[in-house]
Amino acid sequence: MSATQSRINDFVLKIATVNGTGSASANNLLMKALFRMGIPVTGKNLFPSNIQGLPTWYEIRASKDGYLSRSGRVDVMVAMNAQTYRQDLEEVSPGGYLIYDSTWPRDKLLARDDITVVGIPLAKMANEHFKVARVRILMKNIAYVGALCALMDIDLKIVRRLLEETFAAKPKLIDSNLQAIKLGHDYARMNVQCPLPARAEPMQATGSSFLIDGNSAAALGCVYAGATVGAWYPITPSTSLMDGFKKYCEKFRRDPDSDPDSGTNNFCIIQAEDELAAAGMVLGANWAGARAFTPTSGPGISLMSEFIGFAYYAEIPSVFFDIQRVGPSTGMPTRTQQCDVLMAAYASHGDTRHPVLFPADPEDCFYMAVQAFDLSDRLQTPIFVLSDLDIGMNDWMCPELEWDDSYRPDRGKVLDADALEKMEKFHRYLDRDGDGIAARTLPGVSAKGAYFTRGSGHNRYGGYTEDADEYQDVVDRLLVKWETAKELVPAPVLTAADQHTDIGIIAFGGSDGAVREALDRLRDTGIHVNYLRLQAFPFNAEVQQFLDAHQSVFVVEQNRDAQMKSLLILETDVDRDKLISILHYNGLPIPSDCVVEGLSSHVAKEAVA
Secondary structure (H helix, E strand, O other): OOHHHOEEOEEEEEEEEEOOOOHHHHHHHHHHHHHHOOOOEEEEEEOOOOOOOOEEEEEEEEEOOOOOOEOOOOOEEEEOOHHHHHHHHHHOOOOOEEEEEOOOOOOOOOOOOOOEEEEEOHHHHHHHHOOOHHHHHHHHHHHHHHHHHHHHOOOHHHHHHHHHHHOOOOHHHHHHHHHHHHHHHHHHHHHOOOOOOEEOOOOOOOOOEEEEOHHHHHHHHHHHHOOOEEEEOOOOOOHHHHHHHHHHHHHHOEOOOOOOOOOOEOOEEEEOOOHHHHHHHHHHHHHOOOOEEEEEOHHHHHHHHHHHHHHHHHOOOEEEEEEEOEOOOOOEOOOOOOOOHHHHHOOOOOOOOOOEEOOOOHHHHHHHHHHHHHHHHHHOOEEEEEEEHHHHHOEEEEEOOOOOOOOOOOOOOEEOHHHHHHOOOOOOOOOOOOOOOOOEEOOOOOHHHOOOOOOOOEOOOOOEOOOHHHHHHHHHHHHHHHHHHHHHOOOOEEEOOOOOOOEEEEEEHHHHHHHHHHHHHHHHOOOOOEEEEEOEEOOOHHHHHHHHHOOEEEEEEOOOOOHHHHHHHHHOOOOHHHEEEEEOOOOOOOEHHHHHHHHHHHHHHHHHO
């Protein structure tokens, strides 16, 4: 990488380590330091799903232009794992740098002429200065933080402040960490030409933002939405959502007049014996009037399907967070995909359709959590929030969240005792307003509001039935409710090209960042594209209008079988021949290269034809 190829605040730093060696702390230190330098940054953790000792990688992207998707290149690789050294070497982009622990020699064959390899004796320095074996392993990782600070001009003062904040209660740890950082920093300054062309320079592009993962943001959204009950069975990558909900509830949902260590909780969190039980608990709590939810992933939704169908037919509000991971079956639990689209849309047996929200980042996770509970109460039906591992577990730069203190939960058509008293007779499944939504009651409010809640055949009055006409009357009303849902779910977001074009792109969820970066790159090559980001299913009229307005529509998604494309074909009047899939499904977050290459190659073929 020559001086003319300088990548100031526009680089990817990737660190290859071994799971369980404490590298996560070192990597987070680097990412947060860049963020505090005012540089837009994001971190992606690629970790194993089973045991300690397996390879793990952490990828930090700094982008002065604010791009937060995976870039697909590596400018600086820190190769700390001998097992993956050959693979890590191959990943470095031409002109890039590979840094390795030169305590142990590397085979001369493991080198490339088009990159620069830098050896730093990290383990040797740690062994000479620290006595305890475990501490030596940890400090070796901290030492590469110091080396990178020298090599990439990362502000040491900021790193020191971060250490002081992290270990405020353990000052001895601050001293040992600073010593390790100094070892790495001084060695790099004395033995390597610093800084590298890929380096950091202070900016002011992060002042109104903070770093958060999507699961934490969703958990906070649940608290703000008024949720008080969470039931779940642990599963990667959704468990941290319930961990976050517990943490926020302990802070915000505890009786303020009581002892903070032993006070009364105004919330209930239950770890169920399995996913089916968790779904049942959520339905029971919502039926009783609480706002309740469960976080899970694809395998959990499969197991919950029986209760999901019950909630749909008995019309019980319920919220399901599906943090998608790679399938099928157990698949790769710590890799990301968008592979539960069709399952969420039609979960359970029989004729079922469920509203689905598609957050694109942690900011969306917060706001859509609130929307999910309001929609669920208004529509009296299960609502899915379809996030994914990349959004849920990785660190993202998020703008400051805003909240309207006048917000009050939209509970929909819930009759209180006064309303029931004014009615001649209450019938649970009778639609009086023509929107497909029947009024409901909560248990214990009034004997006049009592009814049987059943997943078996029932008529509009709530009575059991196997009569053909009475059954069809109820399920046809649920279709009317589905049409109402189209006007209530979040509308798609249109990003129009700066000149007329008949090419469109549709994407959703975690693919949004890659598409937005691709749009800029395509525009620079003379290809102009209109972009519609789907925020929800069912699709409203704007989606059909976008499909009708374009000759070619590329559908970008992270699964093998083009599930969103299939959903568009099933649920709109689109000419299927105009839909062109751009697919990425290897478990890594989608890079903009995938979108650029997929679209531009098709445009080139059409031009030749």
